[in-house]
Amino acid sequence: MNTIKSIENIFSPPTPHMVGDGFRVHNFFPGNGLMSIDRMSPFFLMDYGAKFHFPPSDKPRGVGVHPHRGFETVTLAYKGKVAHHDSAGNSGIIGEGDVQWMTAASGVLHKEYHEKEWSKMGGDFQMVQLWVNLPAKYKMSFPKYQALERSQFGQFHLADNGGVAEVIAGKYKNVIGPAKTFTPIEMYTVRLNKGGKADFTIPENFNTSCVVIDGNIQVNSNLAKTNQLVLFNNDGTDFYLEAIEDAIVLILSGEPISEPIESYGPFLMNTKQEIQQAYNDLYSGKFGYLED
Ligand code: MN
Secondary structure, eight states: OOOBOOEEEEEOOOOOEEETTTEEEEEEESTTSSSOTTTTTTEEEEEEEEEEEEOOOSSOOEEEEEEEBSEEEEEEEEESOEEEEETTSOEEEEOTTOEEEEEOTTOEEEEEEEOHHHHHHOEEEEEEEEEEEOOGGGTTSOOEEEEEOGGGSEEEEOGGGOEEEEEEESEETTEEOOOOOSSOEEEEEEEEOTTOEEEEEOOTTSEEEEEEEESOEEETTEEEOTTOEEEEOSSOSEEEEEESSSEEEEEEEEOOOOSOOEEETTEEESSHHHHHHHHHHHHTTTTOOOOO
């Protein structure tokens, strides 16, 4: 029998901070004490860049070369354009609605900037970056990169001209998303027209939240405003949205990874020894090379 996934909390965005000079982000987790560090496992971190205007700049703003190991960085652009380069030789540019899914795994160096031509124009910038944890058995697998364009996403058209659900990962009402994931993940961008409705059925044990990217909505009949994060209890399977005005909502859900977490700086491992090893490998050049 299906039961309602009740709402555990609705969080307003914490005070923003800058990552490099290009990403003005609200860290919803794990750093703000809003929830325990494994509450949204397999998602370890969410930096949310609420809509913010960047003036034109000849030098693209962003964050320079830095390493990662043990997880994936997933970046969703909602306004503006993001460019990525990494030491595994992958690069890409994502625009509005696109997603870059970088598997750092055993280790990469990468850099993330506003795209050059977009920077020259400036404009509104809005994005989400997630760190998706990997189970121990995949932490040291080969790095890879998935460029996921909005045009490739599975689309489910909601009833009564309610809008569209773009399926990035997982499956929504038999529409499958293109992202290849290491553990079961559901990720959709839902674009609702005013009055549009969408309902979701996701296993009870999956950690589930949604972020209101634009507009105001009702979630299980509770008001959720632009830039708020709605966290669900693990007490049921179903929840539903209704748009008070035109709205965009990011749905995030995944099966928890039940393993010890040891995180330090850009590394996310299971033990302190593995963190130390990551630094040893970084300093001995095992993460490769990437030009600044
Ligand atoms: Mn990074």
